[in-house]
Amino acid sequence: MTNIASATPRATQPGASINVEQVRKVYGPATILDDISLDIRAGEFITLLGASGSGKSTLLNIIAGFIKADGGHVKVDGRDLTTVPAHKRGLGMVFQHYALFPHMTVFENVAYGLRRNGFPRKEIPALVDEALQMVEMGHLGKRRPSQLSGGQQQRVALARAVVFKPRVLLMDEPLGALDKMLREQLQLEIRRLHKEMGITFVFVTHDQEEALTMSDRIALLESGRIVQLGTPTELYETPSCRYAAEFIGVSNIFNGALQHGRFHDPANNAEHVVPADSPAGGTALMVRPERLSVQPIGLHTPSGHNSVEAIVEDCVYLGSDRSVHARTLGGDVLVARTPVPRGDDGIAAGAKVTLSWNVEDSRVLA
Template identity: 50%
Template sequence: MTMNAPGGEAPPKLLVEGLCKRYGATTALDPTSLAVREGEFLTLLGPSGSGKTTLLQLICGLVDATEGRVVIDGRDQSRMPVHQRDIGLVFQHYALFPHLTVAENIAFPLKMRGRPSAEVAKRVDAALGMVHLGHLAARFPRELSGGQQQRVALARCFVYQPSIILMDEPLGALDKKLREHMQIEIKRLHRESGATIVYVTHDQEEALALSDRICLMNHARIEQLGSPREIYERPRTAFAADFIGISNIFRGTFATGASRIETPHGSFALPSDATPVGEGGALVVRPEHLRLGAADGGHVTGIVAEIVYAGSETRVIATLSEGATVTLRLQQGETVPELGQQIVAGWPRDKAVLVS
């Protein structure tokens, strides 16, 4: 069945409708709906047990859904086996064939699909060029570094141009520097190929660096879906604010229609665009918006407990009453207080975000 998008918009490349997975009394994924656009890089982000890998496995067919459906290019593929879904898979473990050369590994999915030899050779050359490994085509996996092996795995997936590419923590086994390099490579491959990618990670910095949109998951459901900037700057819940980046979170109560929130650390002004719902919530202030001195949004008083020099910035961690802490992110040139010094840290009213 072919599906048409409302309002004349292009239909989504991937549509997940009410997808759910239960194991007896345990729910691995609550009923979930999600649309992924053609050429989009969508990241499923969340802690262990949040449901992100289960959702990925349901999309590709490695796990059968309890209910719901998966629609790719307008066709319901919920009951199709993995090998018929035209989905490419890249895992944390490269799963390269040790007895095949780099070129032979990349050619494998094309040969399995019965592509002509001339086409195989042309596509393999193009894929080797995309990942800058043409000079290593005759080597075996054991002769490659971890980053080179991961690039071979990526090329093997991209080479047969699947409808959707699913990546399950593909950089998890790499060290920090190599992981950051491979993030750039994946971003470039996505841009050059125009592929639709669904990517799973628990690394927030990786999600922010790579994604067009982030699907933040928690307790087997979607917590928030939006662009990296939206989720970082406008989190909707305390969990989202706490999981993405560093946050100073002040929980408190307010009267209906109030313009301030009352917390154990003081009474603070709500952002001008905030609409309080219920009797309580939390005010989120990112470290880069917290500055030494009072401000119109509010301020707290604390004792400097840690100073962390990080090159382009210095993080200052101050202890408040009852053991709570706040983090300030000071840029080069700003005055850095001393350990044990009492400081006042404040923020502009409209740099804070009210969350549930």
């Protein structure tokens, strides 16, 4: 159910800032959230991303007020809500499971919370119509949930959450029950809704592509801690650690050590040049698949490139691109994503190839 505070004054900025300060949650011997701090800007779309058990949903529910933290504070626009009940926080909430009333029409589902919270009866139809128009469901107000698709039901759940015009909208894996095509469609719809409303969105997902598509910033969680916070571009192009590199996108990773400006790769008996600003003490080198070039062995490697030799194990057709899987002499399986050639370029299973990449496309990881 959506949570609202009735008739709270609206600020000039539609969205509200959120400050999570050293929030801790423990269940028995397990630490679910380990003194997490996070500042969310007013009007921002931020995603809490992580694997199952990372603490992302627990953090969202602590912000919402459904779970009590064992330490720390949650502030919205500077107001400490740590001890305020969920139904008095003025925050909208959308769950993974829509929880629509099956005996009510779409219109009645959206209007239910307004009526329950004492909104003037004359204002309710206009508020509901506005919310349904936002999610492009105005023409289906008389239908019942059983007459709607999964995507349409989720739109109704969104309308029910935004009908109160909350300054913060919290979403806990709201697209998890939908198929891939519907998920992708609703990702863009939710992003559009965020831009139109200007309110603060806090979105929880374990789907990295979903996070990259929708977010202004992403907070990546592991074992109850935020391991990296940044824009989608920052998390993909410059992961701060190995976990971030492996969780976001596909990564080719060489194990070794950074010494005197070169990365020593003992498995492949190679030394790779790395960017000058690479962090000291790095133990892994990452290259994204789209940064790798593949060519038959013996051809000249461009200047300023690192390279390793490998044998192609498989080529996967992806439409405009192909995914080339090759095993290096040291046993590393690398993935390169390249355009599909017009003719036979000699890259096929069993072929001996050179994989090369620009020095600036290397990322040294702790």
